[in-house]
Amino acid sequence: MRFSGTLLTALVISLSAAALPGARAQDSDTPVTPASGEQGLAEWEGIHAVFAHPRCANCHVEDDQPRWSGESYGKTRVHAFNVRRGEDGFGNAGLRCSTCHSEENSAVLHGPPGAHAWHLAPAEMVWFDKSSAEICAQIKDPERNGGRSLEEVANHVRDDALVAWGWNPGPGREPAPGSAEETFAAIERWAAAGAPCPEE
Amino acid sequence: MSRLGTFTRRAFLLGAATVAGGVAVGYWYYRQPYPNPLEDELAEGEVTFNPYVKVSSDDTITLIAPRAEMGQGISTTLAAFVAEELDVSLDRVTVEHGPPSYAYYNAAMLEEGGGFNFWDESFTAETVRGLMGVAGKMLGLQATGGSTATRDGFERMRQAGAAARIMLVDAAAARLGVAANELATENGTIVHRASNRSLTYGEVALDAAQIKPPSSVVLKERADWKLLGKSQPRVDMLDKVTGAPIFGIDVRQPDMLFATVRISPVFGVAPVRSDISAASAMPGVVKIVPIETLYGSGFGVIAENTWAAFKAAEAIDVEWGEPGYPKANDEIMATFTQAARSGDASAMRDDGNVDVAFADAPQERVIEAEYSVPYLAHAPMEPMNCTARLKDGVLDIWAPNQMPVLVRWFCSDLAGVPGGKTNVHTTSMGGAFGRRGELDYALYATLLAKETDGRPVQVTWTREEDTRRGPFRPASAGHFRARIGEDGLPVAVDMRIAAQNMMSSLMGRTFPSLPAGGSDPSITDGARNQPYTIPNYRVSEIQVPLAIPVTFWRSVGNSVNGFFHEGFMDEIAHAGQVDPVEMRRRLMADFPAAIAVVDKVAEMSNWGETLPAGKAKGFAFTLSFGSWCGQVIQIAETPAGIKLEKMWIAVDVGMAIDPAIIEAQMTSGAIFGLSAAMGQQITFSEGVVEQSNFHDYDAMRIFQAPEFEVAIIENFHRMGGVGEVGTPPAAPALANAIFALTGKRIRQLPLSREVSFA
Amino acid sequence: MNLTVDGKSIEIDADPEMPLLWALRDIAGILGPKFGCGIAACGACTVLIDGSPVRSCVLPVGQVEGAVTTIEGISSPAGLHPVQQAWLDEQVSQCGYCQAGQIMTAVALLEEIADPTDEDIDNAMGGNLCRCGTYPKIRAAIHRAASLKLARS
Structure with a gap:
């Protein structure tokens, strides 16, 4: 079988999400008032600024190629070297994500960034090139967010090592705005405000 | 002489x-x-x-x-x-x-x-x-x-x-x-x-x-x-x-130290202010010494290992001087474009009377175009490096180099050791492409060897130094006109090509006291000496003095003029409504060797067949280094961009000594030319090169490589070269194919400025 | 620290932040992996760690967990590795500098996919740059190596 070791990793990751069959988004539980709606949308704007930031969106792609952007990379482009998602999201035989991306950022300018379990987000969790409304709908949809409640989404943002990388992306890269803790809190407030999504 | x-x-x-x-x-x-x-x-x-x-x-x-x-x-x-x-x-x-x-x-x-x-x-x-x-x-x-x-x-x-x-x-x-x-x-x-x-x-x-x-x-x-x-x-x-230790960086000598260099990114200047104290105090650092040569000035960092040297070199706090050339890339390139339009020109080929031919030309029969190409780095896989030892009055140099005699001569002089006491050991080279004909890596190693009390020192450049310090393939611009006759063939062609004098640049960093004026044939090489018969045919050289170091790069002037000449020929064919291959057959009628190559590559590629929508072919021909080379490339439009599907090459080398090596060199030369054409450019900002490593100065990768078919012909009665002749026609063949596919005539390299590649 | 390289245990006295490549080359004297870019952009330094391809120029030696295999460790007393033999048969190399890395990536590919398609090859080898343009021969050699390997097993 191909990728026996990494397939296992992928299974563990997907099982951890699937192990929560009762988990559902909370938006239907919280009444949305006009005031909380406005406040909720404002919270969403802050969350969206993080999710749509290249440090996050470049690896939340719909196709199977991560993106590169930033100074000295020109306009946003597909990751060089024909890097692909692969069957498990961790790359292909011979060119795994871990071939270049280790547990920590390379200290060298233009060297590969790194964090634990470097890989592409599943294709259904697409943020790259998507509107604020589309990202918002995806985040709330358990079919497309790994079966997570918004509480679990918030926890994931706060606790996951690869997510945390977005705020500590290594030399020469602009970090995502805010921090993991702030984004966690914003998601909590947004959920509490009824998790409203923008029109577009 | x-x-x-x-x-x-x-x-x-x-x-x-x-x-x-x-x-x-x-x-x-x-x-x-x-x-x-x-x-x-x-x-x-x-x-x-x-x-x-x-x-x-x-x-x-x-x-x-x-x-x-x-x-x-x-x-x-x-x-x-x-x-x-x-x-x-x-x-x-x-x-x-x-x-x-x-x-x-x-x-x-x-x-x-x-x-x-x-x-x-x-x-x-x-x-x-x-x-x-x-x-x-x-x-x-x-x-x-x-x-x-x-x-x-x-x-x-x-x-x-x-x-x-x-x-x-x-x-x-x-x-x-x-x-x-x-x-x-x-x-x-x-x-x-x-x-x-x-x-x-x-x-x-x-x-x-x-x-x-x-x-x-x-x-x-x-x-x-x-x-x-x-x-x-x-x-x-x-x-x-088997990974055998045959390259320059594999040299190991007893008691050897490791080093790197940090040379001014602004050409021709020295540091105006520097502080090496923090870098000198870093772990593993042995010594940081100033370097001053005609190639460049800066610092050599001697350390216990290469990585320590790299880190310390980066940590040197230094401010460099102001450039003696325009700071912005647009200004630099405009210098060439302006010169091509109106600079003083010397005709290097002048058949018929071009001025008269254009004087009475009806406007609708005249086409005019401006072309340009950027500076290019060589980017061999093995970065510049050299190992040197100065001990007991004997200088030993281990270097991947193309010019051992000059290395010996210059390094012995620099070390103050007689030539007879200087040994140059030439290692296998991890690519060279002209870059290792320069001497800087050897000069720097020699200077550092003077500082190590007889211990050998291996000086390895970072990829960033290798990419940014030049000397580069010269940038160039061309201004071209043609008068098309009633039969669709060119009656008159006037080509004005502007570039730096490469020999002056070379002499300036090696023999500054010697005069280095005169013409530089490489400025028009690949344009003035092609086997076309056109009644009025002028190719002129315009020299542009600039202090950016330039040198030989695989196929030298042909790498520039192959693109200019064959791109413009394709334009002429289009304007005259003549098939590009048919036009060559008519214009090259006096040169049977050329015709045979054109016919062969047309036959191999089934030139003229009707292709499915979204596919197209391009043709180009260059005679260089005594070999006659025709190429056809087929490309396809895909959602991810233009895909290079197949290239056919026919080459007349006169006498084929080793067919497998010739075939490998044709493919290699073409991929080298295609790599540059697709995406490579060295550009400047604030007088400093912007590119630094393979993330922004890449070359073709395996998934982009087309299939190849090569035919070797032995018609001409003199043996031609092999190592470079595959490069010049590659860029124009691709640009011409893109025109055929999209209708977009790209006259400025790299092509990625205007199209994207899969 | 202690590393296992090509089946041998070696002691490395280095800053744990030093990339594995330089620990191998400048300290252990293992010269098969080459330095090309220092940013994992060319593949010349590729080694295997527990069978997976890794660019040794960016991996801190202190992070190495597992057995390191370099180009010097893939042949056996019985002869060349099938990938090396295929490279020889197809006469792949020109300057040869990138080929240690190309071969190591191909070895890793064939461990996962016994008979790779052209697409598999494109998906595996894109991180290994060759400036001499030996790609058509690399492709042919990988297919040949797959046959050799299947024939031997």
Whole structure:
């Protein structure tokens, strides 16, 4: 079988999400008032600024190629070297994500960034090139967010090592705005405000 | 140049010498008085012996390839020359790169530098070729470049092999008490069939050393060749699949230190302020020393290991001076474009009367276009490096280099050591493409070796230094006009090409006291000397003085002008509504070798077939380094961008010594040209190069490589080069295909400025 | 620290932040992996760690967990590795500098996919740059190596 070791990793990751069959988004539980709606949308704007930031969106792609952007990379482009998602999201035989991306950022300018379990987000969790409304709908949809409640989404943002990388992306890269803790809190407030999504 | 003609060309005589346990055969080289400024440097050693083959008593046969192996397979081909006449198979021999010696000079390299067309065999052209060959000797060029090595070694190395064989046979004849003509040779053994006795070459090697070499030898007829003309397994292949330590960075000497350099990113300036204290205090750092040379100024960082050196070099706090050239890329490129439009031009080809032909041209019959190409780095896989040791008055240099004689000369001078006490060891090169004909890496290593109390020091550049410091392939701009006749063919073509004078740039960093004016044929190479007959045909050179260092880059001026000339020819064909291949057939009618190549590549690629929507082909042709090369590329539009599907190459090399190596070089040259055409450019911001490593100065990758089909033709009566001729037509073939596919005429490289590639 | 390289245990006295490449080359004297870019953009330094391809020029030596295999450790007393043999048979190398890395990536590919398609090859080898343009021969050699390997097993 191909990728026996990494397939296992992928299974563990997907099982951890699937192990929560009762988990559902909370938006239907919280009444949305006009005031909380406005406040909720404002919270969403802050969350969206993080999710749509290249440090996050470049690896939340719909196709199977991560993106590169930033100074000295020109306009946003597909990751060089024909890097692909692969069957498990961790790359292909011979060119795994871990071939270049280790547990920590390379200290060298233009060297590969790194964090634990470097890989592409599943294709259904697409943020790259998507509107604020589309990202918002995806985040709330358990079919497309790994079966997570918004509480679990918030926890994931706060606790996951690869997510945390977005705020500590290594030399020469602009970090995502805010921090993991702030984004966690914003998601909590947004959920509490009824998790409203923008029109577009 | 006239005084150079006064010394004799009979400087070589076949010779032999006794070496440890055997015989060495090659050429004695008698130095003649040199009426030129380099005389002092060449004065040592009135007589030098340069072996091409050594046979030892233990039957070890060593062939010496005086040209450097940078990937082009030359060690195999040069060894095959000797082995063919010596009558041994290549698996019986060891191949070594020769030490630097003036007698291993490369006459062929400069023979094509005189500005004459390759097909021109007039008295003047031949005389100038001879003189340029002499200039090669003057410079002591044991150079590897200009796709010349095979042509240069063809006679001399076969003669050495033949002479060695004759001497070994004579020695065997004496030992066996029979006549030499009763003996035959079979792969390293001398056989007397009549008595069923035999001797190996090794068994008679010491005797052979006592025999006077023949004054002349008769070389095998081509029909009798066993090795030449057939593909040979490369002698370096096993090393190169086992990771053998054959490259410059693999040199290891006892007690060796490691180092790197940090040289000014602004060309021609020194630091205006610097602080090395923090960097000097970093772990593993031994010493940081200033470097000041004509190539560049900055710092050398000596350390316990390469990584410590890299880190400390980065930590040096330094401010550099202001550039003496425009700071912004647009300004730099505008200099060339302006010069191409209106600068003072010298016609390098001027057939008919171009001014008259345009004077009465109806406007609708005239097309006009401006082309440009950027500066390019060479980016060989092995970054610049050199290992040096200065101990007990002897300088040893281990370097992947294309110019060992110049390395010895400059480094011995810098170290204050006589040339005779300077040893240059040329390693295998991890690519070169012209870059290792420069001397900076060796100069820096020599300077650092002066600081290490006799310890050897290996100086490895970072990829960033390698990418940004130049010298670069010159940028260039062209302004072109054509008048199209009633039959759709060009009546008049006027090409004005503006670039820096590469020789001035080179001389400025090597021999600044020597005058380096005059024309630079490389500015128009690939445009002025193409086998087209057009009634009014002018190609002019316009020199642009700029302090950005430029140098040879695989195929040199042809890499620029192949694109300009063949792109514009495609425009002419389109304007005249003539098929581009058909137009070449008509314009090249005077050159049967060219026609044969055009016909062959058209046939291979099924040129003219109707392609499905979203696919197209492009054609280009360049005569360079004596070989005639036509290419067709087929491309396809895909959602991810343009995909290169297949390239067909037909090349007339005159005589094909090793078909497999020629085919590999054609593919290699084309991929090199396509890589540059698709995406490479060196640009400037604030006077500093913007690109730094393979993330922003990449080359073609395997998933982008087209399929290749190569046909080798042997029509022309002179042997052409191989290593560079695949490069010039690649860019225009691709640009012309893109025009056919999209209708977009791209006149500025890289093509990725306007289209994207899958 | 202690590393297992090509089946041998070696002691490395280095800053744990030093990339594995330089620990191998400048400290352990293992010269098969080459330096090309220092940012994992060319593949010349590729080694295997527990069978997976890794660019040794960016991996801190202190992070190495597992057995390191370099180009010097893939042949056996019985002869060349099938990938090396295929490279020899197809006469792939020109300058040869990138080929140690190309071969190591191909070895890793064939461990996962016994008979790779052209697409598999494109998906595996894009991180290994060759400036001599030996790609058509690399492709042919990988297919040949797959056959050799299948024939041997």
